[in-house]
Amino acid sequence: PKKPEITIEAISLLPSEIKDQVSFTIVGDGPKRTMLERLAAEKKVKVVFTGALPKDKVLDVISKTGIFVFISAWEGLPYTILEAFSVGLPVIASDVGGVSEMVNNDNGILIKNNEPTEVSGAIRKILGDDTLRENMRLCALQTVNNKFSLDVMLNKVELAYKRLLGL
Helix, strand or coil: CHHHHHHHEEEHHHCHHHHHCEEEEEEECCCCHHHHHHHHHHHHHHHEECCCCHHHHHHHHHHCCCEEEEEEECCCCCHHHHHHHHHCCEEECCCCCHHHHHHCCEEEEEECCCCCHHHHHHHHHHCCHHHHHHHHHHHHHHHHHHHHCHHHHHHHHHHHHHHCCCC
């Protein structure tokens, strides 16, 4: 369901003074890699392909970026967004599945139609405003700590079970 090709297209639409400074890192591997390498070359977008990495390396890689972009056709509640929040990244993500339970205007931007122009506009908005980016970074950390920490999640699950059992 992941659509990194939309992000490559979106970056290609950025004005050259922004595009030339952007590097898109794709963590993981899969059958789309050759197609994505060709598309990146064709669109003259700098893409780093890390291949599969252990979790601690993933967090290390994403913590060195400025924005986390997560474009997907469908999702449940993707932990990758929570991982991005945990290192203080603003998130641009598709408005699918449970993503809107995590991403809001305070910590990122939801993409309604997975259109490259919409993603490109979101990238420009966040990269073009240092104050907005810093506020989103702080809200991302706050979101993961206040709504999705282990303690909070365990308490929510426990409450759900108690309600179901009539306790």
